[in-house]
Amino acid sequence: MTTAIPDEKGVEAVVAQEPVTATAKRALSSPWASLAAIVIAVLWTIPTFGLLVTSFRPESAITTSGWWTAAWNGGWTLDNYDQVLNGSDTNLGTYFINSMVITIPSVLIPISIAVMAAYAFAWMKFPGRDFLFVAIFALQIVPIQVTMIPLLTLYNKAGVTGPDSFGGGFYTIWLSHSIFALPLAIYLLHNFMSQIPGELIESARVDGAAHVQIFTRIMLPLMAPAIAAFGIFQFLWVWNDLLVALVFGGGSLEVSPLTVRLAELSGTRGNDWFLLSAGAFVSLIVPLIVFLSLQRYFVRGLLAGSVKG
């Protein structure tokens, strides 16, 4: 926790200047507020904790008694994890890699397009700009379920579905995730980008910078928190997605992500549902790592959109 010390000093310095923040800080750090925070945190964590406990209990104990009786009832086992990891004809590792192969391009493609589009909408003047921006913004309200059959039909006609096609069948999943992510990505990044002071851009222009230089030298570094924040959103969304992968992957096991395996974990008639708790924790690991490692960008990105200057 050494890194926390300079931060705290910084906070205190700010507090000294702004009495409003100080009042807020005092109110929030009162014993009652702390107690309330702890109670909420505990209540919030109980279901997850119960899931964790359940994932280590044997089948007969899960089906006959509650997880809170685990300490004296039924004992412990790693069988559930063993079955989740090795219980299917396809190794869980395959699904894991599929999830990676689906998620990484599905995050990178929309971000790279959206950053450029956002720049164009924010700082370039061209006819029909506002109309186009509103049109893209409006696309957000189209529910993705409506688009599925027409989009899949287009893919089928273009011949890009199935394991023999370009990208081994992943292409349609990447493309679909990108399509569904772009409206929100462009809108978010545009709002962030248009709040960057115009003087910065103007002074760069005075110094002789063209759009490409402004974009790469000024915008991208300033945009890093916003890009990271959206990246986390998109990563979690794609990682947890079942619908898009099922529809556009065609159910083929070769391109199925972890969520497909998770959905089928409980067996044809749902009789293996006791495996779900272990499965949930296996699939939770990667998003947790991503979230924790990028967390500071996440918070900064959220604040950056709301505070001017």
Place this chain on the structure above:
Amino acid sequence: MRTRNTRRGMAVAATLVSAGLVLAGCGGSDSEGGSDKAGGTSPGEGKAECAQLTQFGDLSGKDVTVYTSIVAPEDKPHIDSWKVFEDCTGADVKYEGSKEFETQLQVRVQSGNPPDIAYIPQPGLLQTLVGTGKVVEAPSTVSDNVDKWFGEDWRSYGSVDGKLYAAPLGANVKSFVWYSPKMFADNGWEIPTTWDDMLALSDKIAATGIKPWCAGIESGEATGWPATDWLEDVLLRSVGPDVYDQWVAHEIPFNDPQVVESLDNVGAILKNDKYVNGGIGDVSSIATTAFQDGGLPILDGKCALHRQASFYAANWPEGTDVSENGDVFAFYLPPMGDEFGSPVLGGGEFVAAFSDAPEVQAFQTYLSSDQWANEKAKATPNGGWVSANTGLDIANLASPVDQLSGEILQNPDAVFRFDGSDMMPGAVGAGSFWKEMTNWITGESTQDALDNIEKSWP
């Protein structure tokens, strides 16, 4: 609501798509028809087990894609059972299973990317799919096999408007009551052979302080389906198969007085405080207990009887002895009188094809044969599978429950009827029927429940 919106969205989308397909179809050249045989000599030529398959010629290098609702680990026996086919024809069968099969299949059919073969678990869904015009009629070899190995009733469930589209595949028997043979032997209880005997036995058990019946109908968004099976089973026993057929086809109203009486008969067990819910709670606990857990109190001796299908065998925890003298076993839900023989309620899958390529037709032929049924039985060492195929040798079935199911299905006196809720329109069979049965368990009157279902019939 969300599903409804989605469906409407899909319907609109589907309309647009089909319009597009019609237009696109004008330009293409039609190469369909007459593609019954491939050239060359089949790899299985001269082998006895390949007799029926060599007629399709050399299919080496051809793929058949199969899409089903059966997922791991139950998919393994299916894949194993195709080995003979692959050896005989040289074709490769690719398996895909998904629990979202019912929705996904329709999406794939509508968007022009159907699998070659789909295992369809409900006749109602088959009718919907045939309505799209994408399902290919079964070839004559399949039709002959079905005539030879299956009863007329099974053929009709795979047919739409008199044409056979899908041959029956597996089956399950729903008219079973699970019990503990040990518990019965210890207490000197006999397996009842008539409905009245069963109620008398229930009273006897109730007098010892044990609540005789246990049940659970919670099953996620399908909550209520086990209770619909109860009603269907009792209806089939009290009014007979003919009236049952009329009821399923909505030729008599859903809330016909005979149905009301049958549901009251179900209520005499399921809503009787003295009878339920053994080892779990009171009557309303039926609605909140997962169907997978509904029969488990039998193992603790807290419940004696649990009416559930043959596939419930998979729900007993590992190590449970499921056999005639073991921890648990099932007996046939007794008939209410002699006039209707031995009614059997059940379900099953059907093999629909979306292509008329020779390798697909060869595979359909293989799946409808007695040869496949026996191969499948041998490839299922842990049990949990049975077929109504009369060429199936019951000795090949692994588990005692499967053997019992096989005997019931092949019994010439048995009057088999398909699970009615699977044949009714989706709004009822997968909607109001489930919901109202759940409400009925939690206190709604019999008349109100059936009236509400009748009102929802499209």
